[in-house]
Amino acid sequence: MQAAQTFRQPLKPLDDALQELLAHAKPLAGSQQVSTFDADGRVLLQAAVSPLQVPPQDNSAMDGYAVRAAECVVNGAGGEAVLPVSQRIPAGVAPDALALGSVARIFTGAPVPAGADAIVMQEDCEVLEEGRVRIKTQPKTGQWIRRAGEDIRQGATVIEAGVRLTPAHLGLAASMGFASLNVARKPRVALFSTGDELVMPGTVAPQDMKPGSIYNSNRFFLRALLLRMGCEVTDLGIVPDDREATIAALADAAMDHDVIVTSGGVSVGEEDHIKPAVQALGQLDLWQINIKPGKPFAYGRVNRESGTGFAHFVGLPGNPVSGFVTFQVLVRPFLLRLQGVQNVLPRSIEARADFALSKSDKRREFLRVRYNERGGLELFKNQSSGVLTSTAWGDGVVDNPAGTTIAVGDSVRFIPFSELMA
Known part of the structure; x- marks a missing residue:
């Protein structure tokens, strides 16, 4: 009698799997107003529109002297312009208009006085007696002046909604006067590993490890990667290779988390219980991706016992490099999209x-x-x-x-x- 043949679905191409995965990643409801100091890595929900221009007025790009370029013409005999200093302008001080036939001592970032049309660096000047300065170069109109609004125009959308904020963005937001920003809430992620062979570092010395046991490395890099993705992570430890224990762990994790991430147990062995456990509580939508490393990958939903929605489920392979790679190419964009980021693909x-x-x-x-x-x-x-x-x-x-x-x-x-x- 001929044995029945097992039919296997073809491996799903990575791009198709990612497209399907992202279709499930609807941005999470809710937002937070956080201090701009604390917004690094968060995803902006409300675009930052500038209420002012930056810089607010023309200012000096150098320490030196504010001048009228036409008054600094070097004479034909080889002489150099010598002019009196009529005022001193540090940053943060509102200057008077520049008096005719004079220069103003000015410092970097200080407002340019009305009437001045150039800045001469102090290295190109010589301080003389009786409050006079020799201008040793012929300035060009506009040199070393930062024009009002040359960085940011009033009313301009400077940071688009859906951007994951960097330290540079925080500086930009602060320059426009934003003390706080409206950002997406952090995804709540439950993380656990499966496998009777797993041992936590520190619980058993290397020389005392039982045959077949290994330290749980996946738990460490996955938690770190999830935190870098802006998630709130609940570490639920190691679940034994038991179907009922796996079902109980999934049901408990779904209660108050948006996403459940597991490591191991998503292959097709007799001790791989994740697939039937997820199917018992909800549904499994993806399986077996055409990548190396990382073929055994699963996505699905775990329904909450309360009947109020579900938690996304992501099952990563147990081999550490497989888990590392599949997280980067599939889970990372999924988590970003949950937070409202549109451009989720890594640049190459x-x-x-x-x-x-x-x-x-x-x-x-x-x-x-x-x-x-x-x-x-x-x-x-x-x-x-x-x-x-x-x-x-x-x-x-x-x-x-x-x-x-x-x-x-x-x-x-x-x-x-x-x-x-x-």
Whole structure:
């Protein structure tokens, strides 16, 4: 009697999986008004429209003297203009109009007095007796003057809604007078790992580890990545390889979290209980992605027992590099979109491969690489999904299409870790 054949669905292309995943990522309801001091990394919900122009008035870009350029003409005999100093203008002081036939001592950032049309650096001047100054160069009209509004125009939208704020954005917001900003609330994320083999560092000494046990590394880098994505993280520890325990953990996590992220148990083994547990409580929409590393990836929904909605579910593979990569290419954009960010894809650059990949793979590969002293990329020697060393050693990944070999000198698509983990 012939055994029944098991039919497997084809692997889902990464771009299709990401598109489907993002379709589920509706921005979370609710917002927060936070101090601009504390808004780094938050996502702006209300565009920052400037109530004023920056700078508010013409000001000096240098320490020196405010002058009328026409009064500083060097005479034909080789002499230099000598003019009296009529006032001193530090930053924060409203100046008088510049008296005819005089100059004003001025400092960086100070308002330019009416009548002045140039600034002469103090290095191009010589202080003489009786409050006079020799101008040793012929100034050009407008030199070293920062014009009012040259940075920001009044009424301009300076920071668009949906931008993830950086320190530069905070400085911009402060320059427009914003003491606080309206931002998206942080996604509430529950994180747990599955696996009877997992041991937390510090609980068992290395020499006392049981055969088959491993330290839980995924829990550490996933929590750090979630925090970098602006999430509030609840660490629910390690759930044993048991279906009922997994169902209970998922049901509990769904009660007061927006997203549940798990590590391990999403493959097809007998001890992988995540898939049936999610299906028991809700639905599973994605499964088996055509990438390497990271094929066993799951997305679904866990319904709340209260009947008030659901929590998104993301199941990452247990192999550490697989979990690391799938988080970056799928979970990171999903979490950003939940916070209202529209441009969620990481930027890549073209770089030179200083390595060869003679054997292609049927899956789209994310190869761990780093820059060498010649400005090219070198490949970590062991690309196994269990070798986490490659992620600490590398500067980023090469996004290599399925079925593609690489020769030394080829141009490849490089995604820096600095872009993925900003």
